[in-house]
Amino acid sequence: MKENRLGNMDNIQMHERIGLTGASSFLTSQVLKRLAALSNIKEVHIFDIKPPTIVSTKFIFHRVDLTKDEASSSMSSVLIENKVTAFIHGALFSGPTRNKSNHHEVESIGTYHVLNAVAEAQIGRLIVHSATFVYGAHPKNPNFIHEKYPLKMQGPHFVRTRVDVENQIQEFANMYKNCCVTVLRFAPILGPNSTNVRARYFFAGVIPKVLGYDPLVQFIHEDDAVRAEITALSSQVEGVFNIVGRGVLPLSTGVHMSGKIPVPFVSAMCRTFFAAGYASRIWDLPSDIVPFFQFICVGDAKKAEDILGFISKYSSRQALKSMIEANRLRKIGFSMPSSTLGEDAAYATSQGFQQIY
Secondary structure, eight states: OOOOOOOOGGGOOOOSEEEEEOTTSHHHHHHHHHHHHOTTOOEEEEEESSOOSSOOTTEEEEEOOTTSTTHHHHHHHHHHHTTOOEEEEOOOOSSOOSOHHHHHIIIIIHHHHHHHHHHHTTOSEEEEEEEGGGGOOOTTOOSSBOTTSOOOTTSOHHHHHHHHHHHHHHHHHHHOTTSEEEEEEEOOEESTTOOSHHHHHHHSSEEEEETTOOOEEOOEEHHHHHHHHHHHHTSOOOEEEEEOOBSOEEHHHHHHHHTOEEEEEOHHHHHHHHHHHHHTTSOSOOGGGGGGGTSOOOBOOHHIIIIIOOOOSSBHHHHHHHHHHHHHHHHTTOOOOSOTTOOHHHHHTOOSOSEEO
């Protein structure tokens, strides 16, 4: 995919009608809140198997199962009829899941159907959520990984599946030159509302750690992740971008900040420990993520800063700290706002959906 530099943001108009998948995912649900608050957004057509928990008169829900053969035609007809000009593909998991077959169908087959619909409707703007875990966690990784670094096709199942998704996106971008395609590779997203696999690691009562390893880790604050998405949507920048927080921190520092007890294991035993706890549902941490707590996997932010014009507000440490502090407050009975940017009032006034199909 080629890259175009971002011009003056004041001169770029937001798309009025947007298509979107993955409304039930954490990041996409946060993006929906922001879209509901933007006055120049007229309609958001949401394709999912169930309506989003966030309501707005701008939202039009269409019940579509991305794994079914009819998904492409169902979406394309809606996109064409409603003159949708941009599409956000967020129906992608933040990490490994228990059902690997369903994981593959939702991500790989779902992406195939989304791309067919976007092509049929001649959508001019496509943004796809991805993650820095596509680089894999490997002892030979550089300290900061740039976007052209080879992706890991031999990694865990969830990594291989996402690499397949990105390969589909690359092929689509090469074939459909009239569609401006942007892939955002997010670092693990942390913040007051995060519940993903990286967040659960720091919430475990006892934290297993690979003996002799203390890799640098990197996160992105949930508010920064949403801001990066809106920045991309407001632009005509093409290409792949690492969306990461400022700086890094040792894994041991993160464990210390969480106040939990680290228990070191040799690598093989650590995998066994994770697998046993996962199989018995003691916790939701599969052994597939062990390499990410053993070897470095840190994205380079320079390209996003130089071309997309995105610079994170929060550091990796601040993202982790905000999540830990919010969790502690919840434990003593305090409720946390859905966004640390205090934008709840802007979208809470919308009651219900415009339409549900």
